[in-house]
Amino acid sequence: MPRTPITLxxxxxxxxxxxxxxxxLLDALRRGIGDLSPKYGCAQGTCGTCSVQVxxxxxxxxxxxxxTLSGRSITTAGGLAEGNELHPLQRSFMENFAAQCGYCTxxxxxxxxxxxxRNPHPRRQEVVEAISGNLCRCTGYEPIIDAILKAAExxxxxxx
Amino acid sequence: xxxxxxxxxxxVNYPIGMNLGGDPSQALVHATPDGKFMVTLxxxxxxxxxxxxxxQIAAETLGVPVxxxxxxxxxxxxxxxxxxxxxxxxxxxxxxxxxxxxxxxxTQLLEAAAEELxxxxxxxxxxxxxxxxxxxxxxxxxxxxxxxxxxxFKQGRTLSGRGIFLVPPSEVDxxxxxxxxxxxxxHAAMAVDVEVDDETGEVRVVEINSAYEVGRALNPxxxxxxxxxxxxxxxxxxxxxxxxxYYPEREHLPLDFNSYLMPGPGNIAPHNIAILERPAEDAxxxxxxxxxxxxxxxxxxxxxxxxDAVGVRCDELxxxxxxxxxxxxxxxxx
Ligand code: FES
Ligand code: FES
Numbered sequence: 307m308p309r310t311p312i313t314l315x316x317x318x319x320x321x322x323x324x325x326x327x328x329x330x331l332l333d334a335l336r337r338g339i340g341d342l343s344p345k346y347g348c349a350q351g352t353c354g355t356c357s358v359q360v361x362x363x364x365x366x367x368x369x370x371x372x373x374t375l376s377g378r379s380i381t382t383a384g385g386l387a388e389g390n391e392l393h394p395l396q397r398s399f400m401e402n403f404a405a406q407c408g409y410c411t412x413x414x415x416x417x418x419x420x421x422x423x424r425n426p427h428p429r430r431q432e433v434v435e436a437i438s439g440n441l442c443r444c445t446g447y448e449p450i451i452d453a454i455l456k457a458a459e460x461x462x463x464x465x466x
Numbered sequence: 467x468x469x470x471x472x473x474x475x476x477x478v479n480y481p482i483g484m485n486l487g488g489d490p491s492q493a494l495v496h497a498t499p500d501g502k503f504m505v506t507l508x509x510x511x512x513x514x515x516x517x518x519x520x521x522q523i524a525a526e527t528l529g530v531p532v533x534x535x536x537x538x539x540x541x542x543x544x545x546x547x548x549x550x551x552x553x554x555x556x557x558x559x560x561x562x563x564x565x566x567x568x569x570x571x572x573t574q575l576l577e578a579a580a581e582e583l584x585x586x587x588x589x590x591x592x593x594x595x596x597x598x599x600x601x602x603x604x605x606x607x608x609x610x611x612x613x614x615x616x617x618x619f620k621q622g623r624t625l626s627g628r629g630i631f632l633v634p635p636s637e638v639d640x641x642x643x644x645x646x647x648x649x650x651x652x653h654a655a656m657a658v659d660v661e662v663d664d665e666t667g668e669v670r671v672v673e674i675n676s677a678y679e680v681g682r683a684l685n686p687x688x689x690x691x692x693x694x695x696x697x698x699x700x701x702x703x704x705x706x707x708x709x710x711x712y713y714p715e716r717e718h719l720p721l722d723f724n725s726y727l728m729p730g731p732g733n734i735a736p737h738n739i740a741i742l743e744r745p746a747e748d749a750x751x752x753x754x755x756x757x758x759x760x761x762x763x764x765x766x767x768x769x770x771x772x773x774d775a776v777g778v779r780c781d782e783l784x785x786x787x788x789x790x791x792x793x794x795x796x797x798x799x800x
Contacts, residue, residue, distance in 0.1 A: 352723035403691040407513030434731045446698030447731035
């Protein structure tokens with residue numbers, strides 16, 4: 307199997323690795339680099355738990371070819387906290403009981419972050435749409451939607 | 467075409483745990499050298515909060531702060547036997563085992579403290595904040611940490627406890643068929659309002675109102691989250707999800723999320739929950755546990771609401787537009 311060397315920026319740090327031809331970004335992150343925060347759900351683009359940002363855009367890592375990402379910048383849920391300081395979304399998920407088993411959580415966080423990056427004032431319906439590509443088995447979604455709305459509020463207060 | 471409203475109601479008596487030849491769970495508790503406590507289980511927290519609840523139960527029983535208790539679980543190599551997380555048994559069975567294990571560890575902790583303070587262990591009580599004091603004379607005290615250090619480095623004693631909670635097997639009486647598989651019941655009642663489109667057969671759940679009686683809600687926020695999530699799962703089962711759409715025929719068997727209909731955040735209905743607390747006597751601090759019961763009443767309530775709306779009685783799940791339309795058509799004799 308031919309292997310290609312690539313260098314990408316993961317959560318602000320430059321990383322170099324070999325990827326196999328046809329390897330997806332989810333495998334490259336989890337197996338190649340060891341960032342286990344994006345989860346392996348369906349591996350066919352239907353559950354959303356592998357969501358990451360590529361150059362700030364929300365993307366499903368399981369259906370993104372790793373070879374195409376040389377020089378690109380990837381953000382995963384593992385990179386949301388700054389040192390010991392959790393991201394407001396992470397804190398809000400915790401405080402509003404938005405996770406039970408937590409398997410969908412990294413994908414939900416990344417989908418929510420992508421929404422708030424472009425729209426700091428989302429309406430409830432916009433939150434629903436933003437996470438509509440993400441499945442959750444446990445929570446019934448309601449606590450996740452509430453957590454995202456509350457995080458948006460906190461983040462607006464901070465930037466004021 | 468018309469949108470027709472309907473309301474359905476359902477009640478549940480839900481047995482906590484089950485009993486197919488005895489229903490045991492075990493727990494071990496031990497102190498670390500710095501006076502923290504480790505609860506070792508093999509019971510699995512699937513996300514509903516059993517780790518949090520057993521931690522609270524252990525802390526309450528030991529008389530130490532919750533932050534000084536750790537729960538290590540989900541490994542049957544390192545933890546004592548548990549039947550598993552099913553049948554809503556986690557809080558009740560495992561919680562009871564934890565109380566027994568923590569009670570034994572607490573006795574040993576007080577004995578170690580008594581030796582250091584040169585008093586009778588029966589006169590001691592933990593203050594719940596990391597100290598142990600003589601009852602009525604709080605100035606005579608020792609920290610849990612110091613008692614643990616003394617026990618392990620000076621007195622040569624362990625601070626640990628073993629607990630098992632066993633609901634013994636219940637035989638079926640051959641004469642009457644009677645048996646008592648469970649020790650307590652939780653209860654729920656639910657009303658579901660739906661809107662059914664009699665042209666497309668589509669069902670929209672307008673609102674759910676429910677009351678769940680779960681014994682004492684040991685962690686109210688976790689109980690609420692579990693009820694909301696579980697009821698949604700019930701709704702999903704009632705209206706969308708199936709692995710066998712044309713059972714017993716195996717065609718159209720869904721193999722992935724492209725063909726298995728799992729609803730997303732756009733399919734939620736507002737749900738108002740009242741949590742009622744009637745602590746059970748044999749339950750840990752009265753908590754029976756919500757568990758499976760959170761999903762159960764939704765299925766019959768939705769089926770009843772659909773019947774109320776369009777007069778179609780669906781007795782197979784999920785209640786799809788196709789089934790409703792077929793029902794409407796046969797009622798019209800066409
Ligand atoms: S794992 Fe990528 S969408 Fe499910
Ligand atoms: S919290 Fe379990 S899948 Fe969302």
